[in-house]
Amino acid sequence: MQRVRLYSKADDLDALDLALESFEPHCEPDQVLVEIHSAGVNPSDVKAALGAMPHATWPRTPGRDWSGIVVEGPADLKGREVFGTGGDLGISQDGSHAEAIVLPRAAVCLKPSSIRLVEAGAVGVPFVTAYEGYRRAAMPKAPDVVLVLGANGKVGQAAIQIATMLGARVFGVEPRAEAYRGHASLPVRMIDASREDVAATVRDETGGQGADIVYNTVGSVYFDSACKAMAVGARQIFISTIDRAVCFDIFSFYRGRHAFFGVDTLALDAVASAEILSALAPNFEVGALRPFTVDKTFTLGQAKDAYHAVLAGSRGRVVLTR
Numbered sequence: 001m002q003r004v005r006l007y008s009k010a011d012d013l014d015a016l017d018l019a020l021e022s023f024e025p026h027c028e029p030d031q032v033l034v035e036i037h038s039a040g041v042n043p044s045d046v047k048a049a050l051g052a053m054p055h056a057t058w059p060r061t062p063g064r065d066w067s068g069i070v071v072e073g074p075a076d077l078k079g080r081e082v083f084g085t086g087g088d089l090g091i092s093q094d095g096s097h098a099e100a101i102v103l104p105r106a107a108v109c110l111k112p113s114s115i116r117l118v119e120a121g122a123v124g125v126p127f128v129t130a131y132e133g134y135r136r137a138a139m140p141k142a143p144d145v146v147l148v149l150g151a152n153g154k155v156g157q158a159a160i161q162i163a164t165m166l167g168a169r170v171f172g173v174e175p176r177a178e179a180y181r182g183h184a185s186l187p188v189r190m191i192d193a194s195r196e197d198v199a200a201t202v203r204d205e206t207g208g209q210g211a212d213i214v215y216n217t218v219g220s221v222y223f224d225s226a227c228k229a230m231a232v233g234a235r236q237i238f239i240s241t242i243d244r245a246v247c248f249d250i251f252s253f254y255r256g257r258h259a260f261f262g263v264d265t266l267a268l269d270a271v272a273s274a275e276i277l278s279a280l281a282p283n284f285e286v287g288a289l290r291p292f293t294v295d296k297t298f299t300l301g302q303a304k305d306a307y308h309a310v311l312a313g314s315r316g317r318v319v320l321t322r
Contacts, residue, residue, distance in 0.1 A: 001025060003061045003098030004303045004320075009051025013307050016049060020301055025100050032073030032105055034082060038121025039096040040065035041318045044266070046307045048091050053266070056091045063096035063320070064089045065124035067117045074105060081117060082108040084277060085124025086270030096121075097303055097320055107270035109277040112284040119291035122317035123284075126292070128276045129265045130158035133215060133237035135276075137261045140213055142167030145206050147198075147229055149173045150217035151190065154292060154317070155239060157182030159215040164188065165288045171202055171211065173222065181315070183290040199228035210234065220246050227252065235259045292317040 001024065007017040027033040045062050047053065067083035084107055089095040111120045140146050146163040150156040151172025163170050164185040172180055177192040191201050203210050210231035216222060219241025226236055227249065238260065252258075265273070283289040295316020298306040302320075309318045 001099045002300060003094070003100075004063070004300055005059055005061060006049055007059045009049075009056075009058070011050070013046070013050070013304060013311060016304060016307075018049075018304055023098075025102050027072045027102055030105055031102050032070050032077055032082075032108055034066070034068040034101050034103060034108065035071045036066050036068040036096055036099060036101055036121075037117040037322055038067045038119075039063045039098075039320045040122035040124060041097075041306045041310045041320065042125045043310055044125065045090055045095075045097075046310050049307060053091050057093070060090065061094040061096075061098050062090040063098070064091075065121055066096035066101060067111060067120035067123075068101075070108065071100075077105070077108065081111040081120075083111045083117075083120040083123060084108050084270055085128055085273045086268070087264075087266035087273065088269040091266065097300065099300070099322060104271055107274050109274045109281060112281050114285050114287060115291045118294055118297065118319060118321060121321075122294055122319050123291050124273065124277065125265065126154035126158040127162075127280055127289075128268065128273050129155045129239055129263060130162055130215070131276050131280060132265060132268065133159065133239065133261065133263045134162060134213075136263065137213060137235040137237050137259070140166050140168035142169075144168040144212040145171070145202070145209065145231065146213045146215065147171045147173065147202055147211035147226065148215045148217070149198075149222040149226055151188070152178060152181045152315075153217050155217045156215070157292070159217070160184055160188055161289050163213075163215075165283060168213075169206075171205075173198055173225075175221075182292070185288060193222070193225070198222065198225040202229040206231075213237070218242070220244075227258070230256060230258055233257045235261060237261045237263060239263045239265075294319055297321045
């Protein structure tokens with residue numbers, strides 16, 4: 001078996017101390033050995049490779065998302081197609097950018113038959129992040145209004161898929177004129193933030209109500225507009241930011257009875273992430289949720305090229321395959 005190995009952090013990808021190495025995985029009685037067929041490359045994987053995660057261990061194999069076939073483990077799982085992810089994988093322990101991975105039995109989720117292994121390997125982080133945000137802030141429902149900032153990012157698309165599947169009315173925001181790029185069960189009203197006032201548009205088109213849930217995947221860039229767009233009693237979810245400090249109107253916050261929720265899926269290990277994927281899997285099975293388009297595939301030997309593609313902002317998902 002082979003795996004990608006990182007030996008130390010670097011200032012840029014070209015200087016990254018990365019190599020392929022052989023290894024022999026060992027499976028304990030309470031574990032499964034999965035032969036990996038697809039492993040998504042996330043921005044957090046690249047950041048971790050460059051040493052941006054202070055709790056990352058060295059040396060290690062990167063990669064959070066994966067799909068594959070169980071080759072060792074309980075009889076009911078052997079030979080089954082499975083998928084998963086985890087905030088611990090590829091950061092505090094060896095991850096999925098390898099030909100095989102050893103995981104706890106509870107960390108694997110049966111792959112929906114409606115999606116291919118190559119697609120399943122790129123589902124994890126965006127959908128787990130989107131679901132966890134809603135789980136903490138309250139799941140959307142009809143007739144809720146949901147505002148998704150960074151709508152065409154992977155988490156943004158996952159958040160829109162879940163919200164429209166549950167019957168919510170969705171506004172999506174991008175910094176320029178763009179059509180929504182992902183799957184949705186209902187129409188998505190896209191707002192061009194370079195030409196339209198985000199808060200005014202949402203309020204005007206909801207009879208002055210505003211958004212019941214704001215999923216802010218970008219953070220500081222849209223913070224002011226997002227807060228002004230919030231309905232009374234609304235919740236705002238944060239998963240990322242560019243600037244750490246923002247101007248915060250405390251009066252509007254408490255008068256609006258607003259709530260903020262921070263989500264960090266690095267805190268969700270592979271077992272906790274599998275619970276979320278198991279909850280979402282039936283919706284993938286019937287087509288209510290759909291996997292992302294896989295834009296580029298690379299072999300393990302091309303891992304550094306895959307990391308470059310993600311860092312360059314690839315629109316579709318990037319995966320490593322066998």
